[in-house]
Amino acid sequence: MKFLPLVWRNLARNPLRTALTAGAIGLAIALVCLLLTMPNGLDVLLERAASNTRIVVHNEAGLVYPLPYAYLQKIRSLPGVVGAASWSWYGGVFEVEKGVTFPNFAVEPEPIGTVWADWGIDAKQLEDFRRYRDGAIVGGATLKRQGWKVGDRITLKGTLYPVDLQFRIVAEIPNDRAPFLLFQREYLDQALRAAGRGGLDTLGIVYVRVDDPARVAPVMAQIDTMFKNSEAQTASETEKSYFSSFFSMLSGFVTIILIVTGLVALCIVFIAANTASMSVRERLGEIAVLKALGFKRRLIFTTLVAEAVILSGLGGALGALASLGLTQLLHARASSWNSSLGPLGSFIVTETILVQGLFLALFVGMISGVVPALGAARRSVAETLREVF
Amino acid sequence: MIELQDVSRVYHRGADEIHALEHVSLQIGRGRFAALMGPSGSGKSTLLNILAGLDRPTSGSVRVAGVSLNELSEDELAAFRARHVGFVFQFFNLIPVLDACQNVELPLLLTHLRKAERRERAQTALRVVGLAERGAHRPGELSGGEQQRVAIARAIVTDPEIVVADEPTGDLDARNAVEILGLLRDLCREFQKTVVMVTHDPRGEKFVDEIHQLDKGVLRHSAAQREAAAR
């Protein structure tokens, strides 16, 4: 490693070129990191958001197809089921022009604490939710975005149902991954009856909590068998599978992202290779002198490759960090700039991505430096000296 | 043709001040073949650059072909060079990606001549230096001597009054060197051009009309060549 100062000084020989190359590689790596946030973000969401003891039961025909309310009780009576709650889509809008900006559902208040124990809703707040007919549980992300807090009163206008509902926010879901608004089923049922529209006798989906992860598969099978020959057949799946089906719609987009990422990575190889070849070309005479002095070919090769790797590594590190900074900025600011840019704020550069970006840079540096380094190491000393001097 | 009065040139390299020329006064008449000689670092190249309009003196006046160079701007100097001065360099300095004829044509692009006329003049210049049939060859395909002849053709194609040559034979073997020196002398004799040459080459002494010796930026001695030969 005593040759490191030599390598370093060679990089400093032409600071402008070094800076430009590092800059170009940095930008490209930053781009790669940013592009990787999407596929990465989806994976993370799946890992963290889904529980491994919750099952989602819905109509086999589609999520918009209802199930008879009586199914809930039957599901509750199955062995291994700790709790079950139904969710029915209300689809209310808070600000009419913006449409439905957060999902809102009618649920039973009692099982919430059991089925979603992992959400960590405050026990006192859950108590209030059970007590107050017009109470609402709101997800943390939604509270922040709308600027609401526990205790506020809000009104949602119905789109699917011809009734508007007023709520008192009594509880918060203290995490960012569940931006829902949940309210009492009874409340909607009564409002519908008062408007002469009959009541609410169907449900959308049922969330089931089992006591043990090993029970998940058997319980799912039992539920589907139970309703197999009824008018509405069910399809049960794990919560993770349920979430991922939403994301499968993005698979084509993700493919494009990955292709573009690949192209950018290739770009980096070319940029680094170009610089490596230029700087080696200019030093052929010098290298010939070194060889004449007794430096071995392998050493020359190694130092030249090291130069390329260090340069790429530096650029890559800068780029990766820059991408981190950019996403932090977007995370903090995107929603406030323009609501349609909100999704940008969910791109997070994780440690994994940083490491991936850095490794790509180092790898690229190595590949790009090899060809010129090989050429320089192999050249005949006498021939070079004759040419250059 | 060339008149320098009390010319000094000082330039800065880092923190140092280098006095390349000190109070040089010099006159070279029309149609004369003059040599600037001296040890390295004596300022002869600097002197050549100044009288060619490539560099400005720090003090003193420069008058070439009836034009006072001191007052000219950067762009005016460029125009002056294009019209009045031809250049020959030690390393030929031809454009490698253009062929010989295109290289010779280059200075003509700064005039208003049409393509056909430019072509013709370039061919004529090549004929003068004896390379009429080699016009389509790239510099890489020509020998050192041939390249320098192309460079001379380029130097005369606009019919300038003055040709400056900086070590024209420095990179040539004996036979080619003598040829080039002879060619330069012919430019004076046959075309009335004033040729100023910076050289180390002692062979040059036999070809020139006058020698100006410089040492450490100071003009030590000027002598007509016949006198020098007698010495």
Added chain:
Amino acid sequence: MLPLRYALGNLLARRARTALTVSVIALVVVASTLFSGLVSSLKRTFVTSGNPRNLIVMRKGATNDGSSAVPLEAFQALRFFEGVARGPNGEPLASPELVVQPFFHTPGGGRENVLVRGVEPVALTVHDEVEITQGRMLAPSSGEVILGRGVEGRYVGAQLGQTIRFGHGTWKVVGIFEADRSSLESEVWADVRELGDDAKRSVPYSGVRMRVADGADLDALAHRIGDDSRWALEASRETDYYAKQAESANVFYVIAIGLAVLSGIGAAFGATNTLYAAVQSRRAEIGTLRALGFSRLAILVSFLIESLAIALAGFVVGSLVAALLGRLVSWWLGGIAFGSQTFTTNVVQLRVGAVDLAYGLCLSLAIGLLGGLAPASRAARMRPVEALRKA
């Protein structure tokens, strides 16, 4: 001015270096053009040549016809409102529609939400961009469906003449339709009554599309519908509705621009490096040209031309590759699936169009100009004496 041959000749002389730089720019052009093509294609699905004389009626507050409900009585009254256009046999051109999102299964075992639109035959007239290209329109109460071009072949049974399963039943595919590359091509059309029964809907319709008669005041009719106190409905221009849907693609525009800017600057740096090296190695040449009398401007322009030539070469190569790659991806994926506001699959056909190529051209010219400016000025500003100085 210096001859073009000088600039171009120098590019050809340093083949490897030029090729590398051209490749960098080409790659950037490919990436940006592909992405731009994707965004354009996505936007295309939202904007049809759909009729500016059409109104879309939904429940107040609904932003898309997937989460809205319009009662039967409302429709029956609306269709006879003054200003609603009439068809050749006097029937009002008001199309009641029901939007449902059932699961469809792909041959690979995947599951996607697809927008099924329950319609009556009048829908074909009101949605005049829809054209049946194979088979025929579905007949009411016959268990038939027609498929949009984007749906064809994507799901099990989604072929003309076959039966497809969704909801609670099986349906016979009797026709395939095209709709000007809009999102309608990702839909399945069925009989509105049958669909409502199958989905057990208590409210039969989710929205109504109507054509406003020539000469009638469209805005007045829209207001009348909105102000009617019997139902809480809202009518807006179909073109406005689609424009709003298109806004959801805005985030992709930002990504596309970000991609272009970041990669463009990176490529420009690469070009700058190459050109600086060229300027450096041609010092003596530049000094000679200046000595010969060529102006600083001539040198500047010549080097800028070199830079722009590299950029243009990158554009040409990049565009060809992008167009090819676009077709390849499209063929292989059979259309890129996007989620839409109705949580259904919107199949986008990736097409690299003239606009996207123009975008790529501007990008590459910008790279050439910005990348070449600094080295070109350095070349131009070189003092002849220093450039000619033996190193």
